[in-house]
Amino acid sequence: MRLFFSCLFLVSFFNVFSQEETKPEIKPVVKIDSLYREDQFYVLVVYNAIMKGPDGIKQDRFSAGLSVGFLRDMPINKDRTFALATGLGLSYKNYYQNMTITGTKDAPVYNVVDYNDINKNKFYGYSVDLPVELRWRNSTYESYKFWRIYGGMKFSYVMFDKSVFNGDGQTVKIKNNPDFNKFQYGVYLSAGFNTWNLYAYYGLNSLFKSSARTPTEEVDIRTMNLGMIFYIL
Template identity: 65%
Template sequence: MRLLFSCLFLVSFFNSFAQEVKPEIKPIVKIDSLYREDQFYFSVTYNLLLNGPTGLKQNKFSAGVSAGFLRDMPINKDRTIAIAAGFGLSYQNFYQNFTVSKSADGTNVYNVSSYSDIGSNRYKQYSVDVPIEFRWRNSTYESYKFWRIYSGVKMSYIFSDKSILKDGDASYKVSNNKDINQFQYGVYVSAGYNTWNVYCYYGLNGLFDKSVKTVSGENVQMSAMNIGLIFYIL
């Protein structure tokens, strides 16, 4: 009987010891080394009008916002260089003294007015955007925080626009102006670290058709420039 108890004790001791020294099996975490920086983006900008007719001035804060998605396509082994294409929507707002009114026969009249002669004047537009960009970043598959420089071209289609003028005696609203260049294109660059990045867009074609002139006969060749911040969200 004493021998039986001794055997049971030894079996129990070795079983407990074996359980204590049993190595822990950790789950295998797979890291995707073939990552892509597909991203949603959101930008907030201050809008400028360049190459405007004589006397053009802007007042208040002309703001713009845009949002969309970019598909990333790496072209080198380290995946630090890529091409991206996307789709987005933009809203642009301009406060300035370039006025659009109506003549007696209903045609558009363009002029640069003094702020003392107008109560308020603004132009706003909504567009569909297609950006195509060349990308450099020092990213790795282990980190989502990195430095970047993205540059490219953006093509836009203005699907809605409106000019609103209040000159004290009358008010004018011109929607979907036939003299607006609905197809816009320009170049842009964004640079920064992680989520926060500076952004600049420069329009390469005029906002209005080349045939548009002010009442003084000056050609209207205004183009847009947007400066601000762009945020990238994975």
């Protein structure tokens, strides 16, 4: 009988001990992609500044630009901190200034006038963009927040352009002016952290062909775009 109670006590002790044991936590397996790319959609908002043009040309209102597009990332080093990228985008740009475009589409006339003679004066265009850039970033496959410096060239083809002049008792609208340069290109740089990045672009060729002239000189307008670019994975 004593042996029976001793065995029963031992069985109860081991049963209580086994209930106090905790099962090991099973953690989900995280698959790490060491061959990541920073393929990105982008949204660009800029101010369009005229840096060079006919004597007396000025801007009196905010000239805005908006671009959207996609960039394909191609890393070129083992750590994937350097890369090349190219993509495709669409842009809208307008320029409020005091160089009027009157006459007709086949015979446009260019004059720099006083603002007192203008109610409204601008030209704008829509283009397809092809950016090609060299990239540096300190990103890793574990973090989507990082510092970046991207720079390169952008080539644009203007699909549609229009000028609007209202003043001096007349309104003149000219679409697809043959004096506009359809093919435009320039250099740009963007830098920042995570989604927020500063952006600057300088056009290397004129917005107008050499055939566009005021009474005294060629209409050689070069522009700079300054603003913010937002990258979205």
